[in-house]
Amino acid sequence: MYIVIGGSAGSFQAVTALLASIPRNYPHTIFLCLHRLKNVRGGFVEALSLKSNIPICEPYDKDTAMPGVAYLAPANYHMYIDANNQFSLSTEEPINHSRPSIDVTFCSIANTYKENAIGILLSGANKDGALGLKAIKDAGGTVIVQSPDECQVKTMTSAAIKITEVDYIMLTNNIIDYLKNL
Amino acid sequence: MFESADILNFIKALRDYGRYDFSNYSEKSFTRRVEKIMMDYKLDIPQLISKIKTDRNFMEQVVRDITVNTTELFRDPQVWHAIKYRILPRLASKREINIWHAGCSTGLEVYSMIILLNEMGMLHRCHIYATDLNTDVLKTAQKGVYSYRSISEYLENFNKVLCENPYNFDEHLVVTYEKYFEFNKIKDIFKVKEEFLNIATFQKHDLVNDPNPFDVSYDIILCRNVLIYFNNTLQNKLFLDFWKYLDTYGSLVLGIHESIIGPTSAKYEKRGLIYNKKVF
Numbered sequence: 001m002y003i004v005i006g007g008s009a010g011s012f013q014a015v016t017a018l019l020a021s022i023p024r025n026y027p028h029t030i031f032l033c034l035h036r037l038k039n040v041r042g043g044f045v046e047a048l049s050l051k052s053n054i055p056i057c058e059p060y061d062k063d064t065a066m067p068g069v070a071y072l073a074p075a076n077y078h079m080y081i082d083a084n085n086q087f088s089l090s091t092e093e094p095i096n097h098s099r100p101s102i103d104v105t106f107c108s109i110a111n112t113y114k115e116n117a118i119g120i121l122l123s124g125a126n127k128d129g130a131l132g133l134k135a136i137k138d139a140g141g142t143v144i145v146q147s148p149d150e151c152q153v154k155t156m157t158s159a160a161i162k163i164t165e166v167d168y169i170m171l172t173n174n175i176i177d178y179l180k181n182l
Numbered sequence: 183m184f185e186s187a188d189i190l191n192f193i194k195a196l197r198d199y200g201r202y203d204f205s206n207y208s209e210k211s212f213t214r215r216v217e218k219i220m221m222d223y224k225l226d227i228p229q230l231i232s233k234i235k236t237d238r239n240f241m242e243q244v245v246r247d248i249t250v251n252t253t254e255l256f257r258d259p260q261v262w263h264a265i266k267y268r269i270l271p272r273l274a275s276k277r278e279i280n281i282w283h284a285g286c287s288t289g290l291e292v293y294s295m296i297i298l299l300n301e302m303g304m305l306h307r308c309h310i311y312a313t314d315l316n317t318d319v320l321k322t323a324q325k326g327v328y329s330y331r332s333i334s335e336y337l338e339n340f341n342k343v344l345c346e347n348p349y350n351f352d353e354h355l356v357v358t359y360e361k362y363f364e365f366n367k368i369k370d371i372f373k374v375k376e377e378f379l380n381i382a383t384f385q386k387h388d389l390v391n392d393p394n395p396f397d398v399s400y401d402i403i404l405c406r407n408v409l410i411y412f413n414n415t416l417q418n419k420l421f422l423d424f425w426k427y428l429d430t431y432g433s434l435v436l437g438i439h440e441s442i443i444g445p446t447s448a449k450y451e452k453r454g455l456i457y458n459k460k461v462f
Contacts, residue, residue, distance in 0.1 A: 037292040059440045061410040062417065074439050086414075088208035089439050091252035091407045092215075108210045 001028045002113040005057075006102035006132065007108060008035035008124030014172045015040060015122065019070060020051040021176040026122065028182060030054075030070040033079060033105040035098050039153025051132040073100035082110040096128035106132025110139040117141035120175060124156030134164040144168045144175060189228040192216060194233045200241045203390050204248065206416035216249045222247070228268075232380035249316045250411065253287040256294045256339035257406070258438050263348050264455045265295075265402070269300060269433050273401055278427070279308045280400045283382075284389060285408030286312035289323025292382050293374050294343075295404075297362050301344055302357075305381070311396050313387030320384045326374030330365050333372045389420060399429035414444055421446040428459040 007015055011034060015130045022030070037046060049056050059073040065071055065085040073079035077089040078100050092164075095101035102121070106129060111115045121129045123146060137143045146164035148154040150171050158165065170178065189212075198204045204212060209399040220226060225233065234241045238411040256262050273279050285293050292312045299305040314320050322328075340359055347353040365372045387395040389408070405425050408416045421442050424434050434450065436442075442450055442457060 058439065060439050061437075062414055062441075062443060077439060078211075080208070080214075081211045088211055089407075089410045089437075090208075090211045090214075090250065091410070091437075092211070093251050093252070104214070108213075111210065 001033070001116055001118055002026055002109060003118045003120065003179065003182075004033065004106060004109045004136075005029040005047070005120045005122065006033045006124075006129040006156075008102075008105060008126060008128065008153070008156055009096075010123035010125070011146075014146060014150075014175075016048060016051055017118065017172050018120075018176060018179065019048060019054070019056070020053055022052070022070075022179060024053045026068045027056055029065050029067050029110060031065070031073075031079070031081065031105060032056075032070055033073040033100050033102045034044070034101075035102075035126075036075060059089075061087060061089045063087045072106060073172075074107070075100075078104040078173035080104065081112050082108075083112065096126050097124070098128045102129035103132040103135075107135045110135040110141060113122070113139075114140065115140035119143045121157055121160050122146045123151035123153050125153040126155060127159040129156050130159040130163055133160045133166070137164050137166070142167050144170060144178065146175065147171050189213060189216065191231055192227055192234075194390065195234045196241070196245065199235055199238075200245060201391070202245050202388070205447075206413045208391070208411055208413055211411055212248070212340075215250075219244060219341060222270065230339050243327065246316045246318055249314075250437045250461045251316060251319050252407065253290040254339070255290045255333060255336040257291065257336075259339050259342040260348075260461050261435065261438060261455050262298065262343040263295065263337075263407075265435065266285075266298060266302070266343065267347070267349055268454065268456060269402060269435075270299075274304070276401065277307060279402075280396075280398045281308055281310050281402045282396070282400045282404070282427075283310070283312040284387075284403060284424075285404040286314050286323060286384070287316075288319045288328070289326065289382070289384070290328070290336075290405060291406065292323060293305050293326065293362075295372075296378050296381055297340075298343065299380070301357060306417065309398070310382040311398075311400075312382050312384050313389075314384075315386065315388050317386050320386060322381070323382075326379050326383050328372045330367055330370045330372040362447075375440045389423075394423075394427045400427055400432055401429050402435065403428060404435040407440070410437065410440060418444045418446050422449070425459055430458045430459070430461055433457065434459070 051110045056070045059071050078086040118135050119133050133143050145157045145166045193204045347354050384406040
């Protein structure tokens, strides 16, 4: 399966918890699209890697995605996944004031992986990600939203729930169980 | 949304009526550009194609709309430090230095280079060439006029590149941007000073179809965040083209998340963020 996780303000804790729970040699591929401050370009991979059991990397353009690795959208680029698990980066204008945009990555995952895609949207302060999550659902994939009650900022998850009939609304701990049993 | 056959017909129309070849562009980012064009003009693919066939100006506008025009002043300071401390010192004894910005967009990278060369006292020995497929951005580049709001956030990079030396923390120079730019916050204008305009040669050029646009070999080719819109096949063709156009031991500078993979990678030696031409 191909798991894509999107998050913005208030999502760092949930993301690190998810990554910490994923076992070595995980058979699925993970994509992360997280908003961050424009000037914080380095150090993010290192921060996420501290507790993670699987390698985390920012892909180069045209790299191939492999199972058991988490790929973080690089700062200041949009991240697409083309056929053959190949990354394509782009510096198109920000979408929803965001580059990387969660919608861009989610839509491209929806289109490439269809029913093999799992989209997870976490805490965030803007609407980026809502349309992308809908695209994954419409393409036959599974979509999960972090319970808005648990989110530090609910804007993102609420926007997604409003326009998509999501499969699961879960606390971080339940998302962890879901991913472990996949 | 539309079928992939629609995209192929759209690409064919641009090839037949405009001699532009988008067939080797990265699939998803190209599709997203086309979707944006459909929304902006409120046309579906068959309507777009029929307008491309009958209206030459519209066809050229669509081509300009497909191109992505992001450029920043001193984008990624670590790359500029590599240019400043790794590439340029090697060229210090050369009488003439040729630099090509391939896919220069609105020219901020070109002016970054001019500023750096001027600070290093090398500008008078350099020929700076800059090309893009999009003639609108070339006009902006030639005028050197930008929005103050868009640029003010990059002034931090200006200071990092020109004032700091990551290899020697004791070194700290003072260079103010007033030396190079005039600005007006209220009118939202940020303008390159007259004496630094008309140094670079700007020209329209299609990387996919056209040969070397200038009759020279380059010491440095900068092509940053341009080839990411192309697939592997086209990227490799261009890495080979650049290799031919580079002077002996010339350097190719790509975006920080780009790399040379595939058959042409053996023709370059990677040193940090820079690719140097290998000569066999």
